[in-house]
Amino acid sequence: MSDQVLSLNDVTMQFGGVVAVNNLSLEVNKGEIVALIGPNGAGKTTAFNVITGVYAPTNGKVSFQGKPIISNFPQGKMKKLYSGENAGKYTELIRKTPDVITKLGVARTFQNIRLFKNLTVFDNVLIAKHMNIKSNVFSATLRLNHKEEQTMRKESMELLEILGLAHLKDEISSSLPYGQQRKLEIARALATKPSLLLLDEPAAGMNPHETHDLTAFIRMLKDDFHLTVLMIEHHMNLVMEISDRIYVLDFGKLIASGTPADIQSNQRVIDAYLGVADDE
Amino acid sequence: MMKMKKNTKILLSVLILIAAVAALWYLDANKNQYSYAISILQRSAIYAIAAVAMNMLTGFTGLFSLGQAGFMAIGAYTVAILTIPVEMRANVYYINGIADFLANLSLPFWAALILGGVLAALVGFFVGIPVLRLKSDYLAIATLGFSEIIRAIIAAPQLDRITNGSYGLKSIPAFSSVFEAFFIAGICILLMILIINSSYGRAFKAIKEDETAAQAMGINLFKHKSMSFIISCFFTGIAGGLLAVFMRSIDSKTFQIALTYDILLIVVLGGLGSITGSVIGAFLMTAGREWLRFFDNPLMIGGFQVPLFRTGFRMVIFSLILMAVVLYYRKGLFGDKEFTWDRMYNFFIRLRDRIRRKTPEKGDKGNV
Numbered sequence: 001m002s003d004q005v006l007s008l009n010d011v012t013m014q015f016g017g018v019v020a021v022n023n024l025s026l027e028v029n030k031g032e033i034v035a036l037i038g039p040n041g042a043g044k045t046t047a048f049n050v051i052t053g054v055y056a057p058t059n060g061k062v063s064f065q066g067k068p069i070i071s072n073f074p075q076g077k078m079k080k081l082y083s084g085e086n087a088g089k090y091t092e093l094i095r096k097t098p099d100v101i102t103k104l105g106v107a108r109t110f111q112n113i114r115l116f117k118n119l120t121v122f123d124n125v126l127i128a129k130h131m132n133i134k135s136n137v138f139s140a141t142l143r144l145n146h147k148e149e150q151t152m153r154k155e156s157m158e159l160l161e162i163l164g165l166a167h168l169k170d171e172i173s174s175s176l177p178y179g180q181q182r183k184l185e186i187a188r189a190l191a192t193k194p195s196l197l198l199l200d201e202p203a204a205g206m207n208p209h210e211t212h213d214l215t216a217f218i219r220m221l222k223d224d225f226h227l228t229v230l231m232i233e234h235h236m237n238l239v240m241e242i243s244d245r246i247y248v249l250d251f252g253k254l255i256a257s258g259t260p261a262d263i264q265s266n267q268r269v270i271d272a273y274l275g276v277a278d279d280e
Numbered sequence: 281m282m283k284m285k286k287n288t289k290i291l292l293s294v295l296i297l298i299a300a301v302a303a304l305w306y307l308d309a310n311k312n313q314y315s316y317a318i319s320i321l322q323r324s325a326i327y328a329i330a331a332v333a334m335n336m337l338t339g340f341t342g343l344f345s346l347g348q349a350g351f352m353a354i355g356a357y358t359v360a361i362l363t364i365p366v367e368m369r370a371n372v373y374y375i376n377g378i379a380d381f382l383a384n385l386s387l388p389f390w391a392a393l394i395l396g397g398v399l400a401a402l403v404g405f406f407v408g409i410p411v412l413r414l415k416s417d418y419l420a421i422a423t424l425g426f427s428e429i430i431r432a433i434i435a436a437p438q439l440d441r442i443t444n445g446s447y448g449l450k451s452i453p454a455f456s457s458v459f460e461a462f463f464i465a466g467i468c469i470l471l472m473i474l475i476i477n478s479s480y481g482r483a484f485k486a487i488k489e490d491e492t493a494a495q496a497m498g499i500n501l502f503k504h505k506s507m508s509f510i511i512s513c514f515f516t517g518i519a520g521g522l523l524a525v526f527m528r529s530i531d532s533k534t535f536q537i538a539l540t541y542d543i544l545l546i547v548v549l550g551g552l553g554s555i556t557g558s559v560i561g562a563f564l565m566t567a568g569r570e571w572l573r574f575f576d577n578p579l580m581i582g583g584f585q586v587p588l589f590r591t592g593f594r595m596v597i598f599s600l601i602l603m604a605v606v607l608y609y610r611k612g613l614f615g616d617k618e619f620t621w622d623r624m625y626n627f628f629i630r631l632r633d634r635i636r637r638k639t640p641e642k643g644d645k646g647n648v
Contacts (some may be wrong), residue, residue: 052496054492097495097500098492098495098496099495099496099497099498099499099500099501102495102496102497102498103498107496108496110492110493110496114490114492114493114496115490115493116485116486116489116490116493116494117489117490118489118616119482119485119486119489123482123485126479126482127482127483127485127486127494127497127499128497128498129479130479130480130482130483130486130497130498130499131497131498131499132498133479133480137475137478137480137507137511140475140478140479140480141471141474141475141478141480142474143474143478145479149478149479152479188497191497192497192498
């Protein structure tokens with residue numbers, strides 16, 4: 001159990017009458033690359049938003065490194081509306097905010113790139129270093145934290161160099177080509193020194209060549225930064241090549257999980273992706 | 281983009297600074313002759329503090345607050361109540377008398393000014409707890425409401441013995457020298473620039489750019505929003521305190537919503553997210569109103585009286601100019617960029633090229 005980085009227990013996310021994620025349980029172990037796949041609208045990004053504290057789940061528990069970070073049960077209006085399972089199993093109320101979860105060591109990227117568009121590449125990374133600042137606003141204003149600021153800048157620069165973005169450091173981030181923006185978003189996430197990295201469709205909009213490079217890139221990140229990676233992805237070549245294990249969601253429900261080989265031969269997965277013919 | 285040498289830029293900045301100090305020194309030496317110009321410049325400097333404070337909140341943190349007048353009132357009343365000379369107080373509070381604890385309580389100007397800022401910040405802290413949960417327009421409406429509440433409290437008869445209610449306060453000691461207002465404005469604006477360029481300032485900018493992403497980068501939204509709001513309130517309070525000293529007599533009507541709009545106009549005119557824009561905007565706005573005074577007087581040309589030239593007409597012209605600026609320079613004079621010598625230099629280069637292209641002289645091959 002000690003090497004379990006992330007675990008979701010019976011997580012259900014219901015918006016009004018719509019159940020976006022239904023009774024999802026999964027776990028990610030230290031050093032793994034795990035993929036979360038499924039057709040559009042299956043609830044993958046919603047699951048990410050629950051893990052990072054953006055949404056409070058309607059029911060269920062999320063633990064990070066063995067400690068619960070989120071736990072909720074249907075309350076108020078949801079008590080009547082709730083159509084998921086395991087109601088009453090969880091009684092604890094824990095709701096850490098996204099910034100606290102980031103500080104614990106969970107970093108993420110976004111499906112539709114959310115960079116600080118009008119700021120430079122360097123500032124984008126530097127901002128992620130702010131959360132661990134020790135000096136208060138007065139000493140920061142009067143520049144008494146010179147050393148700390150220097151360290152933040154040095155670390156950010158090193159990160160940009162490792163990711164090959166150093167030569168772009170003074171560019172406005174929105175002026176970067178798409179692939180570089182994705183890379184910068186990963187750099188920004190890494191600047192928070194995470195132990196778990198959540199990648200939401202890192203290969204979206206990339207051509208086959210770039211996607212191929214991404215495989216090596218993610219492996220390199222995993223090894224160099226001692227990361228555990230959970231990613232959502234649609235490019236099956238990438239997913240099958242890189243993942244240790246795969247979870248498949250369809251309409252909010254987990255329909256399969258296992259190694260890439262298991263998933264490729266799973267009839268339910270094939271049905272979910274290709275559809276089932278009615279006349280058979 | 282052409283760039284100037286670093287030394288040239290420093291030299292130019294130093295020259296401008298020396299020229300400004302020399303000009304002030306000259307004005308100070310001929311106080312009586314130039315009292316009008318001095319008062320315009322002082323008001324500009326005071327508005328510049330308030331404008332930069334508002335810009336820090338709106339242009340850099342993305343919080344649209346319209347509470348400026350209220351927080352200025354807190355600073356102004358603190359400074360006024362604590363600096364009116366003790367012997368004058370019976371005269372000022374001649375109707376209801378002064379509260380006993382205040383009768384002999386007096387602070388030096390500097391202490392009163394800082395206390396005014398601190399009180400404004402304190403009120404900002406408590407106001408911020410409920411209102412900073414709101415977004416965009418709703419935040420503006422809520423802060424506008426709080427600003428009016430502060431004004432109403434100041435004018436309330438229950439506080440007659442402290443704020444002198446609707447009678448206002450007078451006999452506030454004036455600035456001891458012409459330099460004082462500019463010196464304080466300089467320090468305040470410098471401090472705000474330092475904050476904006478610090479790590480906390482970067483966090484503010486991140487919040488403005490994208491709240492969700494900022495939070496995902498470990499930035500505590502509420503903490504940083506309150507921080508920006510409180511700092512902005514502090515400097516707005518300081519600006520209010522200076523305004524009290526500048527005007528020498530204040531009442532609750534001084535701090536009506538129109539004052540907030542003046543500051544807002546300066547910020548929009550200068551450009552949201554540009555500190556130099558706000559400073560230059562403050563001087564342009566305040567001076568512009570005075571330059572246009574000539575529209576207020578009847579004008580005769582060759583025995584024919586030009587229509588419309590009468591008292592109040594300048595405000596019509598002023599509004600038209602503002603509309604034109606907002607329509608054609610939608611992002612204000614500077615947008616979210618700062619004034620730099622490089623930009624200035626390039627502006628003139630472009631201007632020169634354009635003029636050359638339009639009027640090619642004989643034998644001049646132009647800049648092919």
